[in-house]
Amino acid sequence: MNKGRVEAFTDAVVAIVLTIMVLEFDVPSEPTFAALAENASYLIAYLISFLFIGVAWYNHHYMLTLTKHITKRIYWLNNVWILTMSLLPVSTAWAGKFIDQPQPELFYFIIFLLWAIAYAVLSHAIAQANVDDHPKIAAKIQAMPAYRIHANVFFWMVAVIVVFLIIFVWPPLSMVFTVIELILMAIRTPADSDKIAE
Amino acid sequence: MNKGRVEAFTDAVVAIVLTIMVLEFDVPSEPTFAALAENASYLIAYLISFLFIGVAWYNHHYMLTLTKHITKRIYWLNNVWILTMSLLPVSTAWAGKFIDQPQPELFYFIIFLLWAIAYAVLSHAIAQANVDDHPKIAAKIQAMPAYRIHANVFFWMVAVIVVFLIIFVWPPLSMVFTVIELILMAIRTPADSDKIAE
Amino acid sequence: MNKGRVEAFTDAVVAIVLTIMVLEFDVPSEPTFAALAENASYLIAYLISFLFIGVAWYNHHYMLTLTKHITKRIYWLNNVWILTMSLLPVSTAWAGKFIDQPQPELFYFIIFLLWAIAYAVLSHAIAQANVDDHPKIAAKIQAMPAYRIHANVFFWMVAVIVVFLIIFVWPPLSMVFTVIELILMAIRTPADSDKIAE
Amino acid sequence: MNKGRVEAFTDAVVAIVLTIMVLEFDVPSEPTFAALAENASYLIAYLISFLFIGVAWYNHHYMLTLTKHITKRIYWLNNVWILTMSLLPVSTAWAGKFIDQPQPELFYFIIFLLWAIAYAVLSHAIAQANVDDHPKIAAKIQAMPAYRIHANVFFWMVAVIVVFLIIFVWPPLSMVFTVIELILMAIRTPADSDKIAE
Known part of the structure; x- marks a missing residue:
C-alpha cells in the first residue's frame, strides 16, 4: 500500500484524538481562578494522555519509517491500534473527572492495556x-524496547496484578504507574530512532 | 488535478468523520461501570462505522493509487462520496442510541446505501x-469486488428487500446484515491491493 | 515558503471546517423520522455550504498548483481567506435553523461576501x-472565471442590491441566489483546471 | 526523524486547534443580529488567537524548513510547544467570555507566556x-526576531510587569498588548523567510 497515505491518515486521526481531548475542559462560567481550578484533575489526565500519544506516535513513526511493506494485514492491525486510541478521549475524560475513584481509573488502564x-x-x-x-x-x-516490553506476557501479568492491587488502595496510583511506564518508553527508544529518514 | 492534494483532503475529512464519532460517547456522570455501560449500544454502532470507514478507505486508496487522472468530474463525484460519508456520525449516533428501533436502523442503512x-x-x-x-x-x-458488488443493481434490490423485511422483525438484524457485507468487502479485495505503490 | 506545507495546512483547516458543520445536526431524541425531519432546514444549509467549500477548494487548488511563489503576503492573505471560511459553520448553523428569517440569511450572505x-x-x-x-x-x-467574477465590483454591487431586495421578500431566495452563483463557479472553470499537475 | 511527518502532525494539530475555537461561537437562538452580537467579545478573542496561530505557524514553518535534523529532543520540545498551544481554545473561550475581567485575561496571558x-x-x-x-x-x-525576543529574559520581565500593572486597571489592555506583540512578530520576520523552499 501507499505508505505515505497510511501514515498521513494515521497522523490525522492521532492529531484529532489529541485535540478533541481539549474539548473536555470546561470553560468556567465565573471569571475566577477558583472556577478554573475545577479543571485541575482533568488537566492531570490530559497531560498523561498527551504524553501517551507522544510516546505512541514516536514508536509508530519509527516502525513505519523502517518498514518496506504495508500489507492489508498491517493496514487492519493499524486500524485496530487507531481504534483503541480513539477511545482515549472518553477514558481520559472519565478518569480525569473521577481521579480518586477506582472504576474510572481501571477503565483508563484497560484502554491503555488494549492499546x-x-x-x-x-x-x-x-x-x-x-x-x-x-x-x-x-x-x-x-x-525496539517498546515492542519488547509490550510483547512480554510476563510484564503484563505483573502490571495487571500491580494495578489491581493499588487501584483499590488509592486509585490515582494507577495513573502514577501509567506515567512511569510512559516515561520509560519515552526514554528507552532505539539508538537510531532520531537519525532515520533525515 | 494534483492527486496528492485530493487524496490528502479526502483523508483529512475521513479521519475527522471517524474521530468526531467519538464525541457521541457520553462521559458517565457516575464513577461506575454501570453508568459507563449505558454507552454499550452506541459502542456497537461505533465499531460498525469504524469498520465501514476502514473498508471504504481501503478501496478508495486502491482506486486513487491506480488512477492516472483526477478530472473535475472525479473531483465532484469524490465530493459526493465524502458528503454521504459525512452523514455517518449522525446516522451512527441515532442508530446506536436506538439500536432496537426500526426507523433509526433504516436511516443507517439508507446512508450506507447512498454511500x-x-x-x-x-x-x-x-x-x-x-x-x-x-x-x-x-x-x-x-x-474490484467492491465495485462489482456496488454496481450490481440486482444485489441492491435484494439487499433493500431483505433489510426491509428484517428491520421490522428485529431492527438490529439490519446492522448484522451491514456487518456481514462490510466483512465480505474487507476480505474480498483485489490480489494486488496491498502490493501497489510500495 | 514551502508550498506543500501551506497547502496541507489550508487543506486541514478546510476539511475540519467542512466536518464540524456535521456537529450541528441534532441527533433526534425520538426514534422517528418525524424527529429526524427537524433537521431538514439545516440539511439544506449544510448542502449549500458543502457545495461552497467544494467550489472554494477547487479554485484554490488551481491557483496554488500554478503559483511558483508563496510570499509572506500571500501567506497572510491566505490566512484571511481561511478566517472568513472558518465562520461558515456559524453562519450555516444560524441560517439553517432560521431559513425563513431575513437576518440569519443576510449574515450567511455577508460571510459569503467577505469570503x-x-x-x-x-x-x-x-x-x-x-x-x-x-x-x-x-x-x-x-x-480564471472565479477571479474575474469576484474582482468585478459591478457584479458585487448588483449582487448586494439583488440580495437586499429579495431577502426581505422571502429570505430563502438569497440562498437560492448563492446556490446559483456557486453552480456557475463550479461549471465555469479554466479549461486546463483538471489537467494540471497530473 | 522523518521531517515531513513531524511537520504534517504538527500542522494537523495546529489546524484543529484553530478550528475547534470556532465551536465556541454560540449559534443564536433568536433570528436577530442583537442575539448574534452577544458573540462580539468572543469574536475579538478569536481574531487575536487566529493571529497568534498565524504568527506561530509562520515562524515554526521557517525553522523546520531550515533544520537538517529532527532529534528526539526536538520532537519532545515540539510536543511541549503543541501542548501549550492546545490550551489556546480554553483560554480564548474564557478570555472572550469575560473580556473585562482580570483573571481570564491573565490566564490568556499566562498561556501566551508558556507558549x-x-x-x-x-x-x-x-x-x-x-x-x-x-x-x-x-x-x-x-x-530570527521571534527567537531573539522570546529568548530575551529582560523582555519577559518587562512584559510580565507591564501586563500585571495594566490588567488590574483595565483588563482588555492586556489583549491590546498581546496584539501589538503579535503584529510586531508578524512584521519582523527574517528577510529570506518567504523565499526558502520555493
Missing part, C-alpha cells in the same frame, strides 16, 4: 512482513 | 477516465 | 507574485 | 542540533 496489546500485535506483523526480504529491518523492529 | 451508490458512480468515473490511455488500470478498477 | 472579497484579493496577490518571472501563470490566474 | 517560553526553548534546541554540521542554519535560527 498496548494492539501495538504489540501491529509491531509483530510489521516485523513479519519484512523478515524475508529485509531481515535487518525486522530485527530492528523486534529489538 | 454505496456514490462509491459505485465514483469508481465508474475513475475507470472511464483511464479507459482510453490506460485500459489495464480501468480493467483493474472494474474488476 | 469572496478575501478570495479576490488573494488571487490578485498570487497573480502579482508571478507576473514578473512567470507572466503566463499570472495571466492564467487573472483569466 | 513563548516553549517556542524559545524549541528554537534553541533546533539551533543547537544544527550548530556543528550546519552552522549557517543555526545562525539563521538564532537571528
Whole structure:
C-alpha cells in the first residue's frame, strides 16, 4: 500500500484524538481562578494522555519509517491500534473527572492495556512482513524496547496484578504507574530512532 | 488535478468523520461501570462505522493509487462520496442510541446505501477516465469486488428487500446484515491491493 | 515558503471546517423520522455550504498548483481567506435553523461576501507574485472565471442590491441566489483546471 | 526523524486547534443580529488567537524548513510547544467570555507566556542540533526576531510587569498588548523567510 497515505491518515486521526481531548475542559462560567481550578484533575489526565500519544506516535513513526511493506494485514492491525486510541478521549475524560475513584481509573488502564496489546500485535506483523526480504529491518523492529516490553506476557501479568492491587488502595496510583511506564518508553527508544529518514 | 492534494483532503475529512464519532460517547456522570455501560449500544454502532470507514478507505486508496487522472468530474463525484460519508456520525449516533428501533436502523442503512451508490458512480468515473490511455488500470478498477458488488443493481434490490423485511422483525438484524457485507468487502479485495505503490 | 506545507495546512483547516458543520445536526431524541425531519432546514444549509467549500477548494487548488511563489503576503492573505471560511459553520448553523428569517440569511450572505472579497484579493496577490518571472501563470490566474467574477465590483454591487431586495421578500431566495452563483463557479472553470499537475 | 511527518502532525494539530475555537461561537437562538452580537467579545478573542496561530505557524514553518535534523529532543520540545498551544481554545473561550475581567485575561496571558517560553526553548534546541554540521542554519535560527525576543529574559520581565500593572486597571489592555506583540512578530520576520523552499 501507499505508505505515505497510511501514515498521513494515521497522523490525522492521532492529531484529532489529541485535540478533541481539549474539548473536555470546561470553560468556567465565573471569571475566577477558583472556577478554573475545577479543571485541575482533568488537566492531570490530559497531560498523561498527551504524553501517551507522544510516546505512541514516536514508536509508530519509527516502525513505519523502517518498514518496506504495508500489507492489508498491517493496514487492519493499524486500524485496530487507531481504534483503541480513539477511545482515549472518553477514558481520559472519565478518569480525569473521577481521579480518586477506582472504576474510572481501571477503565483508563484497560484502554491503555488494549492499546498496548494492539501495538504489540501491529509491531509483530510489521516485523513479519519484512523478515524475508529485509531481515535487518525486522530485527530492528523486534529489538525496539517498546515492542519488547509490550510483547512480554510476563510484564503484563505483573502490571495487571500491580494495578489491581493499588487501584483499590488509592486509585490515582494507577495513573502514577501509567506515567512511569510512559516515561520509560519515552526514554528507552532505539539508538537510531532520531537519525532515520533525515 | 494534483492527486496528492485530493487524496490528502479526502483523508483529512475521513479521519475527522471517524474521530468526531467519538464525541457521541457520553462521559458517565457516575464513577461506575454501570453508568459507563449505558454507552454499550452506541459502542456497537461505533465499531460498525469504524469498520465501514476502514473498508471504504481501503478501496478508495486502491482506486486513487491506480488512477492516472483526477478530472473535475472525479473531483465532484469524490465530493459526493465524502458528503454521504459525512452523514455517518449522525446516522451512527441515532442508530446506536436506538439500536432496537426500526426507523433509526433504516436511516443507517439508507446512508450506507447512498454511500454505496456514490462509491459505485465514483469508481465508474475513475475507470472511464483511464479507459482510453490506460485500459489495464480501468480493467483493474472494474474488476474490484467492491465495485462489482456496488454496481450490481440486482444485489441492491435484494439487499433493500431483505433489510426491509428484517428491520421490522428485529431492527438490529439490519446492522448484522451491514456487518456481514462490510466483512465480505474487507476480505474480498483485489490480489494486488496491498502490493501497489510500495 | 514551502508550498506543500501551506497547502496541507489550508487543506486541514478546510476539511475540519467542512466536518464540524456535521456537529450541528441534532441527533433526534425520538426514534422517528418525524424527529429526524427537524433537521431538514439545516440539511439544506449544510448542502449549500458543502457545495461552497467544494467550489472554494477547487479554485484554490488551481491557483496554488500554478503559483511558483508563496510570499509572506500571500501567506497572510491566505490566512484571511481561511478566517472568513472558518465562520461558515456559524453562519450555516444560524441560517439553517432560521431559513425563513431575513437576518440569519443576510449574515450567511455577508460571510459569503467577505469570503469572496478575501478570495479576490488573494488571487490578485498570487497573480502579482508571478507576473514578473512567470507572466503566463499570472495571466492564467487573472483569466480564471472565479477571479474575474469576484474582482468585478459591478457584479458585487448588483449582487448586494439583488440580495437586499429579495431577502426581505422571502429570505430563502438569497440562498437560492448563492446556490446559483456557486453552480456557475463550479461549471465555469479554466479549461486546463483538471489537467494540471497530473 | 522523518521531517515531513513531524511537520504534517504538527500542522494537523495546529489546524484543529484553530478550528475547534470556532465551536465556541454560540449559534443564536433568536433570528436577530442583537442575539448574534452577544458573540462580539468572543469574536475579538478569536481574531487575536487566529493571529497568534498565524504568527506561530509562520515562524515554526521557517525553522523546520531550515533544520537538517529532527532529534528526539526536538520532537519532545515540539510536543511541549503543541501542548501549550492546545490550551489556546480554553483560554480564548474564557478570555472572550469575560473580556473585562482580570483573571481570564491573565490566564490568556499566562498561556501566551508558556507558549513563548516553549517556542524559545524549541528554537534553541533546533539551533543547537544544527550548530556543528550546519552552522549557517543555526545562525539563521538564532537571528530570527521571534527567537531573539522570546529568548530575551529582560523582555519577559518587562512584559510580565507591564501586563500585571495594566490588567488590574483595565483588563482588555492586556489583549491590546498581546496584539501589538503579535503584529510586531508578524512584521519582523527574517528577510529570506518567504523565499526558502520555493
